[in-house]
Amino acid sequence: MNFVRLGLWLLRRERSSGEWRVLLLALIIGVGSVATTGFLGDRIKRAMSEQGANFLGADLLVSSPRPITHWPQHALATSRAIEFTSMVAQGDAFQLATLRAVDAAYPLRGSVRIAARPFEPGVARPALPPRGSIYVDGTLLPLLNAQVGDRVQIGEAPFTIAGVVAEEPGQLGGVFGLAPRVFLRADEVAATRVLQPGSRVSYLYQFAGEAKPLAVFGAALKPALDSTQRLIGSREGVETLRGAFVNADKYIQLTALVSLLLSVAAIAIAAHRHALRHYDQAALLRCFGATTAQLRTLYAVQLLTLGLLGSLLGIAIGAAMQQGLALMILPDAATRLPALGSAPVGVALVSGLLALAGASLPALLRLIRVSPLRVLRRELPPLPLAAWISVAVSGSALLALVAWVADDAKLVAVFVGALAGLAAVLVLLARLTLLGGQAVQKLSHGPLRFGLAQLLRHRFDSTVQLGAFTLALFLVALLALVRSDLVDSWRAQLPPDAPNYFLVNIAPQQQADVAAFLQQHRLQASALYPMVRGRLVSKNDAPIAATLPPEARDNATLRRELNLTWTATLPANNVILAGQWHGSQRSAIISVESGMAERLKLAVGDSLGFQVGDQMLSARIGSIRSVKWDSMQPNFFVIFAPGQLDALPASAIASVHVSANQAGVLPGFVKAFPGITVLALDKLIANIEAVFAQIIGAIQLLLGFLLAAGMAVVVATLLASLDARQQEAVLLRTLGAQRAWLAKSLWSEFIALGLLAGLLASVCAEIAMALIAHRLFELPPRPHPWLWLVLPTAGALLVGLSGWLTTRQITRVPPMQSIRALG
């Protein structure tokens, strides 16, 4: 018989052994988690690449805050669109929407699909709706209680909803349902009267054609554009988004790798025990004439079979799970993503085999080299297997894997460092906790005392189990807290009369009417602040970037247009930190927010230049002030002295508090001022929360793998100590211990372990939450009493159950039979 067949035969006969099962299970969990994220990431990346030029809807896109009238000579296909936000209303319902007013040529590349109902695939057709009609995103309909065919109001013009946008270029899905898409005709924008001087608008100019004329055109155009205008090639468009996604994807893959790491720990422990239990078998086979090479074949075949089986099952689970994940992250686009790719199968298979090989080869190499003499001299110890060899080998194998998957050495170094740090802290905490357990153990008696003694005696095992399970519980709890707690506690510390609506895009001629409306309905509102959008371009006549050290140049404040305002009264919640508030002086003086001043190294007396539209504006910094950003008032980085912005088109912004019994006023406001955008902060926050919940929910799904891997570690370590436990149990039974006594001692051991893991995880989660709350939201730490109840309970339940199921057999064996089995 060849040893391939023999290996398979023996494997089949031993398939119900605990070690093989744990090994297989751990492998399935680890590979499943890697495959899930791998598959989904690959599908999204391919969706992006496949869209190519379709992504922009054109080969070249120019975006500008104002119309561009002069273009270089060209013979390219063109399309123009205007994009802006506005309210869409039906009856008393109203909703903010992103409107794109298009011409008949849109889109130049790719297609727009229009359906009769939401969630239908629709048919490809131009985005230009029939006269008097609009196409809307499916998410808009329930928000307006509307259906296709209904009449809705945009600004001062009525429109009929003629269809639902099922697909458009550049859209992967409506993660951000903040302002759903509406397509309308460019020649019907004027009728809405939404666009006023100072309104926030993007003029989108699209071009398509042969590569060469496109390049000539692009080169000629570029110098003509100012800092507020952008030129985007189809490749850059995709690459920008793709880059952002690839970065996010890396972190998600690393999360999956934590599960794989825990699985590897479980595999290493199970493989170690498997080897220990098979030294006799290997020695016997050597007696029967098997050579080292033949034994190597035998065990390699077994390992490879398990590796393939576990990896393939893991990949199958990953393929099923990734669709669930896709539906959570991209509810609209999940069905339109490309089919499962083959590349992640390879990655998952290699990581599975690598993890298995790294974790189990050291143990199996020892097995192959066993002396046949062991059959005669049972006391002959198997070659000692230092645990650290397994750990080191599988650790380096995984490090290679992490580096390969992440393709980012720095990230890997940080990741490994953080993980090692966390592991060290956990081990330290686990040790300390076990020391505490010693005190409790001394006070206890009976089976509880014995159970705790077991926990303390197998100190290495207990530390590993405690560490692994604490890690899993901690990460799960942390995400749950971040999801539910942070936004809540931030909201809770807002005063009850904090503004909850923003009124945006108030035209100058409307300001008096709006003020009167608010007063009439006794709505508590902030001042009306005129708003002009401009970009900071220079400091003391030098380009602003040149005045900064290289690492400070990539600053969000420099990349986007700022909202500029003027006022003579220092807004509430603003405090002057340096210089003097300009008051009603009418000269070129500004006040700058302190954070911005710090980031851009600005001081009182500096002169700043702004580009506003096609004009340049310059002013001296008269004061630096702090702003309370979470006050829900309109807040500004830069405030001019009165009169400085008068010549510029400005719309105004205000915040207002609308109490629950005043809410009926709002539909009246929207009807009276259809061009004004009403932003509901509650909705905004709820939207952000929903997006947050989607993404965190997806990560929590991955943490399910982590929790399962943590349990696999617990089971593997318990299996490793099963023989010794059995021996002890037999001894205790012969000494008169009842079966129930043994059961109680086992339960006390595992429940204690689970409780400790839950407590440790609670400590870690509280500390982490306090840090996050402080750093991100500047909130004081807040205890979470339920955490201290839920985590230990969950830990006791999960560890108790897996521990009991693994070890209960030792209470069942009658002492006589056990003694014989131990022979």
Add this chain to the structure above:
Amino acid sequence: MTPTDPAQFPIVAARALSQRVATADGPLVILSEVELAVKAGETLAITGASGSGKSTLLGLLAGLDQPSSGELFLLGQNLNALDEDARARLRAGRIGFVFQSFQLLPALTALENILLPLELAGRPDARERAAHWLDRVGITARAGHTPRQLSGGEQQRVAIARAFATDPEIVFADEPTGNLDADTGARIIDLLFELNASAHTTLILVTHDDALAARCQRRIHLVAGRMNEVAAA
């Protein structure tokens, strides 16, 4: 490889065989200058007190270990010239073992345990032979049982069937009755000698059971690693 006339040449031979191990207190002599020649078909008992070196000698004779000094011949081969893998190839199918602790694979049934060395030796009629030998040791009814479900005596019967199933030239037995009660042990001895007689196998066994030793044609006695040949009773 096999000598032309097996009766003329020793099938197992040791010359000035010594085994020493290094300990903290200097080298410890386990076997000293053992001289031995066993002809094909002979039965030999190795007796001695615990720690006298019996099992060490058996392991060396079977090629499971390497001696510190001296020469060893097994099945006409000089074992000194062979490495562990070459010695394993020499054993395959030609040498059977019976152990004190039975050494059955726990995951395999009685029949499969007998099947194992047959499959290793690549016998085409492995299944039939295994069934035949199970019948010879009288536990056909237990074919599908795993070792845990068998009594000690039954386990040793399976082990004996496994040792003889490949038609080996030599069977080495290490305390084959050491883990059995007197009655069961006696029946196992009967079985062992009965099978040995009908298969004309060379049998070398280690025991401190005088009754068992008495049934062998030859008997050597080890005292502190030194050998005395005892005249046949």
